[in-house]
Amino acid sequence: MKRFTDVHSLHALPDALQEALALKADPWAHASFGARKTLGLLFMNPSLRTRMSTQKAAALLGMDVMVLNAGSDSWTLETRDGVVMDGGATEHIKEAAAVMGQYCDILGVRTFAGLQDRDADYREDVMESFIRYAGVPVISLESATRHPLQSFADLITIETTKKVARPRVVLTWAPHPKALPQAVANSFVEWMRHAEVDLVVTHPHGYELAPEFVDGVHVEYDQDAALDGADYVYAKNWSSYTSYGQILSSDRSWTVTEEKMRRTNNARFMHCLPVRRNMIVTDGVLDGPSSIVIEQAGNRVVSAQTVLLQMLKAMP
């Protein structure tokens, strides 16, 4: 595996899921498999879960880890081709990626959507440049349009908690004070389409996700109707794809409440965190017995460890 950026990066999702469940049961089973291998983690924006869970996953495999915070620890990066670098950016991503590839056996890269230029974001310029120039396998720690380690952890969470063979999984938009990327929503849809679930996506008009992600997916504009009979409620805010990067609604009636959860089939509540309390979801739901957000965050170690192990196994 030379890259892990989306669900197609895994050769066989069912096999990867089985490996994940085995690692969850016995995290130290391959405690020295990564010995003498170095994982480099590059963060271009803040991170708690991704940072710590990926470090922990590497430790479980005996890998060394080096963390770099672009902009504070290191230099600012230029990503455009052919530019005369007479401005603020001090290093081109071509050199930064290639140099990090000299020091690390695997690189993890966290970038984010600028939310200004949709084409640029959806081309994934930064992540694809790293993959092109690093010379070593690259793991997406979230990119402009996807968050695959999160989605893999979400799948593991559903797989290990489901009470029915084919649960009804509802992804619902919820309000947020800032414009956020579509990455988590896109990726969740992408992975759920490969899972044994019935997926429903619900959001206000104007919040339709990119066609390459949702074409053929059941979209329901009535949140109440979507929640009826749900086994899992996955809440997430995202800004508009069609009016790119815009906040079109701050409608608090989309906040997930205890009352709304009563429409469901005793559903589990999920969120990738960090979560804005009483915007996305009420304290009552988040602190109540249906919430599995902490276990879900715990599964970030499992998804990262599975991906690292597969990459290590594929090395010469």
Place this chain on the structure above:
Amino acid sequence: MKRFTDVHSLHALPDALQEALALKADPWAHASFGARKTLGLLFMNPSLRTRMSTQKAAALLGMDVMVLNAGSDSWTLETRDGVVMDGGATEHIKEAAAVMGQYCDILGVRTFAGLQDRDADYREDVMESFIRYAGVPVISLESATRHPLQSFADLITIETTKKVARPRVVLTWAPHPKALPQAVANSFVEWMRHAEVDLVVTHPHGYELAPEFVDGVHVEYDQDAALDGADYVYAKNWSSYTSYGQILSSDRSWTVTEEKMRRTNNARFMHCLPVRRNMIVTDGVLDGPSSIVIEQAGNRVVSAQTVLLQMLKAMP
């Protein structure tokens, strides 16, 4: 031991002190006791000694360490209950603590006094929230009102350098250009009351420490009288507790000088560092033979290692 926040966290201070002295003599005696255990360190403000000494202590026990700088590396934290999170804070401490508890076996947390709201600071909202929600043992790396790893190191320093069975220990206020918390002073008093020392606290009027710390302690407003016959002079600035967070004096006559040190019983000079030279203490004292501030800082490794070892021993 589920928490280390004050002197009462240790079941028996004399036993802990003996363990500390043993570790100081043979730091690698338990070099793999912490194998496969992860220590997470969360810093909400800058730190040199605490950061490096705690990392080093963990390394001496074979633990893995993950460091997180809140605000730069990670998200900003909300600490209030029931709030609608539509402002700048992106994550509630309830989730942050619980998630870090998923990735770490022990958490160290460094927070600080806001110096605006005395009740909030003295309730220790942030530290207590971490302890409540983390689900794993928590070590205070300094909180709003205490700095227990420092005070434990101070005790070790006195124990290993004292020339009389019951030394006279003087904590003296000294001037500083910025308003500082009372944490180090509070904690030092708390620990010295459990030590075999005669404690005297001296400061200008208006700088009385909180009653729960100093009730019954010998307070002497005349610095010269306090220093007479001292075996240890511990200098520290703090802002007012009664006029909370205010600087009431910048009187340089309180600076510890060589002349003042001559009043003492050839006393050792101590400070927790970082220290403002020629404000708190003159170059002559700090660079002279009576200063033991560097050895004192070195003992921060010993106190942290002792606490980590006790926590590891208490794990199932």
Place this chain on the structure above:
Amino acid sequence: MKRFTDVHSLHALPDALQEALALKADPWAHASFGARKTLGLLFMNPSLRTRMSTQKAAALLGMDVMVLNAGSDSWTLETRDGVVMDGGATEHIKEAAAVMGQYCDILGVRTFAGLQDRDADYREDVMESFIRYAGVPVISLESATRHPLQSFADLITIETTKKVARPRVVLTWAPHPKALPQAVANSFVEWMRHAEVDLVVTHPHGYELAPEFVDGVHVEYDQDAALDGADYVYAKNWSSYTSYGQILSSDRSWTVTEEKMRRTNNARFMHCLPVRRNMIVTDGVLDGPSSIVIEQAGNRVVSAQTVLLQMLKAMP
């Protein structure tokens, strides 16, 4: 070896070079030589290569590493003697160095030229203070006037790629939008004078390097003449030494282009990185077959590992 700050720090450069080549061939040959030893790395400005390559070098020797970013992670440092510290700096370098020396067996320090006060920069106040007060061996991770780990890596790069016994090595100034230190250029000259090369330095008038570095070196003001027959072209910007810290030229005719490279003896192109594309060098040269900047950056691990190993060997 108590310090590594310049070419004279190595007792015998040829022996060190042989050790470097051996480590390059077999990086894990001393995989546990540094066990139970801690390397502390202090950065006072951003760093990618130095940070990661030195961490990697330490990992290859089994050392523990602790990284500290001054100013963000830690306190701001005062470096002047005798000052009343009533301003912004919270800790004097005397204590910071001595305390870090308590926690680490070797310290790496990265500082930089202020470019305001030439005498202060060339006295190397910060680096020399660390060396004086740390109490443990200190490695320069770049100082105000030298970058010895870079120059050692440059030498290794030339040694492992040269096609003639005594190559012609040309250090050429090139334009840059910001005022940069002379450290890389100074150090490169210093090391090349001890190497089996013919060194030529070329730059516009006013960019003469400090006499203690270039006295007796072949300086050629005509860049074309300098490049004729070159086996290596090492490009670098620096600000003026004589008009200290000033940018006297932004002449793009000094940019290294494919046309200019055709004047050479099929020369290899080198740069310490990060490099401003199409200011220092064109995309065509940097992305072409003559560029060895990535391998050069890779050799930063080798130079750091060699220095660490020599320091470890010299320990009691």
